[in-house]
Amino acid sequence: MKNNNLKGWLYLLPAVIFLGVFMVYPLIDVFIYSFEEGYNFASETYSGVGMFNYSYVLRDPYFLQALKNTFILVVITVPASTILALLISVGLSSIEKVKNLFQTVYFLPYVTNTLAVGLVFMILFKQTPYTNGFVNIVLGFFGLSPIDFIGGPYWAKMLVLCLYTIWVVIPFKIIVLTGAIASVNPIYYSAAKVDGTGRWRTFSRITLPMISPTVFYLIITGFIGAFKAYSDAVALFGTDLNASEMNTIVGYIYDMLYGNSGGYPSFASAAAVILFVIVLTITCINLLVSKKHVHY
Amino acid sequence: MKVTLENLTKIFPSRSKKEGKDVVAVNSFNIEIADGQLVGLLGPSGCGKSTMLNLLSGLQKPTSGKILFDDDDVTTLPPENRGVGLVFQSYALYPHLTVRQNITFPLENRKGKDKLTKDEMNAMALEAAKLVQIDNLMDRKPGELSGGQQQRVAIARAIVKKPRILLLDEPLSNLDARLRLQTREEIRRIQRSTGITTVFVTHDQEEAMSISDSIIVMKDGILQQVGKPQEVYDEPVNLFVAKFLGTPPINTFDGFVKDGGLYIGEEKVLDVPHAENCAVTVAVRPEGFEINPHGAFSCHVDRVEVMGRDVSIVSTHECSHNPLVRSIISSENAQEVTGEWVKFDLKKNKTYIFNKETEERIFF
Numbered sequence: 001m002k003n004n005n006l007k008g009w010l011y012l013l014p015a016v017i018f019l020g021v022f023m024v025y026p027l028i029d030v031f032i033y034s035f036e037e038g039y040n041f042a043s044e045t046y047s048g049v050g051m052f053n054y055s056y057v058l059r060d061p062y063f064l065q066a067l068k069n070t071f072i073l074v075v076i077t078v079p080a081s082t083i084l085a086l087l088i089s090v091g092l093s094s095i096e097k098v099k100n101l102f103q104t105v106y107f108l109p110y111v112t113n114t115l116a117v118g119l120v121f122m123i124l125f126k127q128t129p130y131t132n133g134f135v136n137i138v139l140g141f142f143g144l145s146p147i148d149f150i151g152g153p154y155w156a157k158m159l160v161l162c163l164y165t166i167w168v169v170i171p172f173k174i175i176v177l178t179g180a181i182a183s184v185n186p187i188y189y190s191a192a193k194v195d196g197t198g199r200w201r202t203f204s205r206i207t208l209p210m211i212s213p214t215v216f217y218l219i220i221t222g223f224i225g226a227f228k229a230y231s232d233a234v235a236l237f238g239t240d241l242n243a244s245e246m247n248t249i250v251g252y253i254y255d256m257l258y259g260n261s262g263g264y265p266s267f268a269s270a271a272a273v274i275l276f277v278i279v280l281t282i283t284c285i286n287l288l289v290s291k292k293h294v295h296y
Numbered sequence: 297m298k299v300t301l302e303n304l305t306k307i308f309p310s311r312s313k314k315e316g317k318d319v320v321a322v323n324s325f326n327i328e329i330a331d332g333q334l335v336g337l338l339g340p341s342g343c344g345k346s347t348m349l350n351l352l353s354g355l356q357k358p359t360s361g362k363i364l365f366d367d368d369d370v371t372t373l374p375p376e377n378r379g380v381g382l383v384f385q386s387y388a389l390y391p392h393l394t395v396r397q398n399i400t401f402p403l404e405n406r407k408g409k410d411k412l413t414k415d416e417m418n419a420m421a422l423e424a425a426k427l428v429q430i431d432n433l434m435d436r437k438p439g440e441l442s443g444g445q446q447q448r449v450a451i452a453r454a455i456v457k458k459p460r461i462l463l464l465d466e467p468l469s470n471l472d473a474r475l476r477l478q479t480r481e482e483i484r485r486i487q488r489s490t491g492i493t494t495v496f497v498t499h500d501q502e503e504a505m506s507i508s509d510s511i512i513v514m515k516d517g518i519l520q521q522v523g524k525p526q527e528v529y530d531e532p533v534n535l536f537v538a539k540f541l542g543t544p545p546i547n548t549f550d551g552f553v554k555d556g557g558l559y560i561g562e563e564k565v566l567d568v569p570h571a572e573n574c575a576v577t578v579a580v581r582p583e584g585f586e587i588n589p590h591g592a593f594s595c596h597v598d599r600v601e602v603m604g605r606d607v608s609i610v611s612t613h614e615c616s617h618n619p620l621v622r623s624i625i626s627s628e629n630a631q632e633v634t635g636e637w638v639k640f641d642l643k644k645n646k647t648y649i650f651n652k653e654t655e656e657r658i659f660f
Contacts, residue, residue: 193375194354195402196402201404
């Protein structure tokens with residue numbers, strides 16, 4: 001028995017070492033940095049220990065802006081992209097002809113580079129001296145005055161960022177959901193049909209519960225992904241996100257480490273720990289809620 | 297309620313245009329099912345039984361022909377307006393709902409003036425559950441039930457909405473042997489107490505014979521014979537029906553009719569005064585053999601299987617279609633089987649002859 005235990009640990013060793021060195025140690029380190037005031041990478045010195053980093057970060061208007069942006073992004077894009085992906089997948093599942101073509105089309109954004117997608121959005125939304133951008137031209141047809149989506153009012157920028165995020169995350173969700181819907185045994189639909197179940201009720205009482213584990217998976221990963229948003233904002237608004245009021249928490253952490261105002265690992269660590277706590281809390285809430293609504 | 301099928305036909309077009317022909321799953325069916333009957337729809341796999349059930353339920357539309365419930369033409373009605381209860385082979389219970397929710401599910405679909413209150417629905421569900429004796433399992437999920445219990449829930453769900461006709465697709469196929477016996481009695485009991493006209497599909501002739509008021513035998517989409525189980529067993533119209541019904545299966549031989557005599561091999565086994573001279577297939581039920589030392593039909597004994605009440609004599613004959621000829625003799629008469637050969641007389645009412653080409657019955 002004891003021998004077996006030893007063997008077990010021996011087999012685990014490679015994984016434990018790798019995870020320990022590259023995951024656990026850095027995590028603990030970040031946690032420690034977040035309490036060390038004015039830590040300096042080069043000299044590996046700090047001036048004191050305490051909560052100052054947190055109180056600084058939580059009072060930093062840039063961080064609060066990033067926090068607000070991230071929350072808006074999460075609250076809008078996660079439900080919107082999930083619901084939209086659900087609708088599209090249900091639609092895709094009910095057509096027979098050219099289904100594969102549509103699936104490919106919907107999957108294209110997933111294989112396209114984020115920055116390339118950013119370029120497309122620029123063409124759609126950016127105002128230049130020569131053009132108002134495609135969307136503004138379309139809006140013009142309806143008699144609306146042009147809006148500067150990239151450099152204009154906050155809501156317009158946020159709208160574009162949300163649209164962009166939804167557009168980027170939706171293909172993966174569609175693929176996963178169409179798979180889940182296809183795996184629901186059609187006999188349930190026959191049974192529902194014989195009982196005269198309407199379309200909406202069939203969807204809400206049969207399809208949705210049956211694919212609920214998949215939906216739940218997408219919601220959880222969607223939340224986590226949205227909290228970690230950064231590259232999307234960069235693709236649209238460039239690297240100076242603070243100036244355009246479009247920074248996210250991860251963007252703030254990056255700026256604190258390497259940006260123009262960089263060189264503050266302590267603040268970055270504190271912000272990272274705050275992000276971690278937020279994501280952990282949301283995920284726990286998700287898990288609690290799911291117990292009631294997810295059927296495995 | 298009476299169910300009438302008029303020239304009902306269902307053709308599935310072939311998938312590929314180049315090759316393959318259309319599949320005729322149901323071929324101009326004409327049947328009348330009397331009110332309150334339990335009818336077994338019987339046939340080998342792929343004969344169109346399930347298609348037939350789908351046509352009755354409305355899940356599939358017929359290519360041509362009519363379906364009448366009493367005098368209503370329901371051919372084009374969607375399933376929900378037909379008032380059918382359908383029990384699927386795999387039960388199709390919603391796994392995420394409790395037994396109670398599963399049973400009330402069809403009731404919750406009602407709209408407008410038919411809409412029921414929660415209490416009414418629960419009362420109806422309980423009534424249905426009591427009928428199938430699962431009222432103590434109402435708050436369980438289907439996954440926590442045994443196969444037989446799931447089957448009952450499926451039946452309860454089908455009858456809770458008081459359907460005009462109840463359809464069961466292979467209701468016993470997913471149960472073990474003992475439960476199968478018990479459940480088929482149960483189906484009979486439930487059908488009797490509700491009085492709902494019931495059609496159930498099966499490939500198991502024993503199952504169909506044992507509980508049906510009448511059976512419908514079909515093959516390749518074509519109706520073969522309709523009648524009371526015993527009638528169909530005693531008077532099969534063709535070789536297929538004769539072969540399909542009965543366990544152990546009927547014994548078949550190559551034979552011929554010559555001058556009013558039926559011959560198997562060299563031996564004249566029966567007088568058939570009304571049959572014309574031709575090559576025939578002779579079919580003899582296992583119970584159609586009688587041991588007689590001077591009998592007309594001799595077989596080479598392979599072994600004797602003792603089953604208590606009866607004895608099964610397994611023998612071989614050169615004209616037999618199957619490698620073995622199986623006869624069932626009451627054990628008192630079987631003492632005489634000792635040697636290498638056994639001689640039988642054939643009972644006239646258990647022996648059938650069929651045209652070799654058309655396989656239609658020849659009466660003699």
